[in-house]
Amino acid sequence: MLLPAGFLFLFYGCFTMFKIDSNLFDIGRMDTLATGDTPLHHLDPRAKLITTLVFIVAVVSFGKYEVSAMIPFFIFPLVQIAYGDLPLTYLLRKVMIVSPFAIFVGIFNPLLDREILFHFGSIGISGGWVSYLSILMRFTLTVMAALTLIALTGFNTVCLALEKLAVPKPFVVQLLFLYRYIFVLTDEAARLMRARSLRVFESKGMGFKPFASMVGHLLLRTLDRAQRIHLAMCCRGFEGHIPILRPMRFGIREVIYVAAWTMVFTLLRFYNLPMKLGLFITGLFT
Amino acid sequence: MHMADALISPAVGGAIWAATAGLIAYSSKKVTEGLDDSKVPLMGVLGAFIFAAQMINFTIPATGSSGHLGGGMILAILLGPSAAFLTIASVLTVQALFFADGGLLALGCNIFNLGFWPCFVAYPFIFKRIVNGQSSQGRIFAGAMLASVAALQLGAFSVVLQTLFSGISELPFATFVLMMQPIHLAIGVVEGFVTAAVVGFVWKARPEIVTPASHPAPIDRAALRPVLIGLLTCAVITGAAFSWFASANPDGLEWSMFKTSGHEELENRDGIHASLRDLQEKTAFLPDYGFKADGEEPEGEAESPPSWPAVDAGTSVAGLVGGALTLFMAVLIGLILKRRGNNAK
Numbered sequence: 227m228l229l230p231a232g233f234l235f236l237f238y239g240c241f242t243m244f245k246i247d248s249n250l251f252d253i254g255r256m257d258t259l260a261t262g263d264t265p266l267h268h269l270d271p272r273a274k275l276i277t278t279l280v281f282i283v284a285v286v287s288f289g290k291y292e293v294s295a296m297i298p299f300f301i302f303p304l305v306q307i308a309y310g311d312l313p314l315t316y317l318l319r320k321v322m323i324v325s326p327f328a329i330f331v332g333i334f335n336p337l338l339d340r341e342i343l344f345h346f347g348s349i350g351i352s353g354g355w356v357s358y359l360s361i362l363m364r365f366t367l368t369v370m371a372a373l374t375l376i377a378l379t380g381f382n383t384v385c386l387a388l389e390k391l392a393v394p395k396p397f398v399v400q401l402l403f404l405y406r407y408i409f410v411l412t413d414e415a416a417r418l419m420r421a422r423s424l425r426v427f428e429s430k431g432m433g434f435k436p437f438a439s440m441v442g443h444l445l446l447r448t449l450d451r452a453q454r455i456h457l458a459m460c461c462r463g464f465e466g467h468i469p470i471l472r473p474m475r476f477g478i479r480e481v482i483y484v485a486a487w488t489m490v491f492t493l494l495r496f497y498n499l500p501m502k503l504g505l506f507i508t509g510l511f512t
Numbered sequence: 513m514h515m516a517d518a519l520i521s522p523a524v525g526g527a528i529w530a531a532t533a534g535l536i537a538y539s540s541k542k543v544t545e546g547l548d549d550s551k552v553p554l555m556g557v558l559g560a561f562i563f564a565a566q567m568i569n570f571t572i573p574a575t576g577s578s579g580h581l582g583g584g585m586i587l588a589i590l591l592g593p594s595a596a597f598l599t600i601a602s603v604l605t606v607q608a609l610f611f612a613d614g615g616l617l618a619l620g621c622n623i624f625n626l627g628f629w630p631c632f633v634a635y636p637f638i639f640k641r642i643v644n645g646q647s648s649q650g651r652i653f654a655g656a657m658l659a660s661v662a663a664l665q666l667g668a669f670s671v672v673l674q675t676l677f678s679g680i681s682e683l684p685f686a687t688f689v690l691m692m693q694p695i696h697l698a699i700g701v702v703e704g705f706v707t708a709a710v711v712g713f714v715w716k717a718r719p720e721i722v723t724p725a726s727h728p729a730p731i732d733r734a735a736l737r738p739v740l741i742g743l744l745t746c747a748v749i750t751g752a753a754f755s756w757f758a759s760a761n762p763d764g765l766e767w768s769m770f771k772t773s774g775h776e777e778l779e780n781r782d783g784i785h786a787s788l789r790d791l792q793e794k795t796a797f798l799p800d801y802g803f804k805a806d807g808e809e810p811e812g813e814a815e816s817p818p819s820w821p822a823v824d825a826g827t828s829v830a831g832l833v834g835g836a837l838t839l840f841m842a843v844l845i846g847l848i849l850k851r852r853g854n855n856a857k
Binding site for chain 1: 543555598603
C-alpha cells in the first residue's frame with residue numbers, strides 16, 4: 227500500500243513543479259475574457275462573489291457517497307458560461323490541468339474502500355469508486371465555479387468587491403499590487419532565462435549555484451524596483467492605501483441574481499432531482 | 513500540497529477560514545501600525561517575485577527532477593511575520609482564482625498551512641533564534657534549513673488533519689501521515705537549500721536587507737500572542753469539527769467491520785423504502801441488480817432503516833438514469849442559451 231502511494235505522490239510532486247510557467251500565460255487570457263460585455267459581466271462583483279461562495283458550500287456539503295444529487299449543480303457554471311459568452315472548451319481544459327492534489331488523494335478511495343455498494347448488471351461497484359466519483363464531481367464543480375467567477379469579473383474587480391465586503395484594506399492593496407507586478411517580474415525572469423539559455427550550449431538543466439545567483443539577482447532587482455516604485459508613489463501623494471473611484475451599486479438585479487441562485491442551490495441541495503426523475507423514468511418502463 | 517475544495521467538508525473549511533481571516537485582520541492591523549509606507553510596494557513586488565522566481569528551475573542532483581523556490585520562508589525573512597503572511601495569502605489567492613489551485617473554500621486552509629507556520633512559528637522561533645542578530649553564512653544556512661523543514665512538516669501535517677476531519681478521503685491517518693511527512697521532508701530540504709542560498713547571496717551583496725529583519729529583537733509578547741491565539745482557535749475548532757464529524761458518521765474501522773460482517777448485503781435488500789418497493793419489483797430492464805426482495809424474507813425486516821451509508825441498488829440505478837438525464841438537460845440549456853446569445857448579436 228505504502229509503496230505505490232509513495233510513487234504516486236512523487237509523481238504528483240514532479241507534476242506540480244513543471245506547470246507554473248504555462249499557468250502564467252493563462253492569466254492574460256482570463257483577463258481578456260473579463261472585459262466581455264454581457265449582463266453577467268456588468269453585474270456587481272459582490273453579487274457574483276457571494277453566489278459563487280454559496281454554490282461551493284452547497285456542493286461540498288454533500289455526503290461522501292453522493293453523486294447523482296450533485297449533477298444538477300452543473301447548471302450554475304454552464305449557465306454562467308453560456309450567458310457570459312465564455313469559451314467552454316478552454317475552461318474545461320483548464321479544469322483538467324489544474325492542481326491534481328484532490329485527484330491523487332482521492333484515488334486511494336477505490337483501493338481502500340472495496341466494499342460493494344451496489345451491483346450494476348453483474349459488476350459490483352465498490353463504495354470507494356462511488357466516493358472517488360463524488361470527489362471528482364466536487365472538484366470539477368468547485369473549480370469551474372471559481373474559474374467562471376474570475377473570467378466574468380476580472381481580478382481587480384474581485385479585489386474591489388473584497389474591499390467593499392470589509393476585507394482589511396492592506397490585504398486588498400497587497401492583492402492589487404501583486405497582480406500589477408506579476409507581469410513585470412515574470413517578464414524580468416523570462417529575460418534572465420533567455421539570456422542564460424543563449425549562453426549555454428546544450429540544454430542541460432541548471433546547476434544549483436547558477437540557480438541561486440540568478441534568483442538572488444532577480445531578488446535584488448526586485449528590491450530596487452520596490453524602492454523606485456515607492457519613491458514614485460510618494461511623489462503622487464501615496465499614504466498607505468489605493469483610493470478607488472469606481473462606483474459600485476448593489477441594485478435590484480443583484481438582489482434577484484443572488485436570491486434566485488441561492489434558492490436554486492437550496493432546492494437542489496435538499497431534493498435529489500435526478501433521483502426523482504430516474505425513478506419516474508424507470509417507472510415508465512415497467 | 514494545496515488543499516482542495518473536493519476534499520474538505522464545509523465545517524473544516526469554514527473553521528479554518530475563520531482562523532485565517534482572523535490572522536489576516538491581525539496582520540493587516542500590524543502592517544498599518546508599522547507606519548512604514550515603503551513596505552506596501554515592497555510586499556506587492558515581493559509577492560510577484562515569488563511567481564517570477566518559480567519560473568526558474570534547477571536540476572536536483574541524481575534525481576532527474578527539478579526544483580524551484582516555494583517562497584514562504586524567504587518572505588518571512590525579508591519582510592517579518594505579519595507582512596509576509598499577507599504576502600503569502602495574496603499569492604495563494606491569485607493561485608486559487610486563476611489556476612484553481614485548491615479552490616475558494618480550501619483557500620483558508622492553504623493560507624493557514626503555507627502562511628501561518630512559516631511566518632508565525634518557524635521564522636520567530638527557529639530562524640530568528642538561530643541567526644540571533646549575528647548573521648553569518650553558516651547561521652543563515654542552518655536557520656533557513658531548519659525553519660523551512662519545520663514549516664513544511666507542520667504544513668503537511670495540517671493537510672493530513674484537515675483531510676482526516678473532513679472525512680471525504682478514505683486514506684487512514686497512519687498511511688497518509690507516512691506518505692506526506694517524508695515527501696515534505698524532501699521538499700523541505702530542497703526548499704531549505706534554496707532559501708539559504710538566496711538569502712545568503714543577498715546577504716553577501718546587500719547585508720543591510722537581511723540584517724535589520726534578523727535583529728535580536730526580544731521575542732515580545734505581542735509576537736507570541738497571535739501564535740497562541742491561532743493555535744488555540746485551531747485546536748478548539750478542529751475539536752469541534754471532529755466531534756461533529758464523528759457523531760455524524762461511524763468511524764472507518766467500525767464501518768468496515770460492519771460491512772465485512774456480511775450484514776450489509778442483506779440489509780441492502782431489506783432497507784428499501786416500502787414506497788419504492790413495488791416499483792423496484794416491477795423494474796426488469798436490467799434484471800441482475802439483485803435488489804429484488806426475496807419472497808421468504810419476513811415483512812418486519814423490510815421496515816428496518818436503511819443501513820449506513822444509505823445507498824441501495826434501486827436508488828443507485830435511478831440515480832444513474834436521472835443523473836445522466838439531468839446532465840444532458842443542463843448541457844442542453846447551456847447550448848440553447850449560447851445559441852440565443854449568438855443570435856442576439
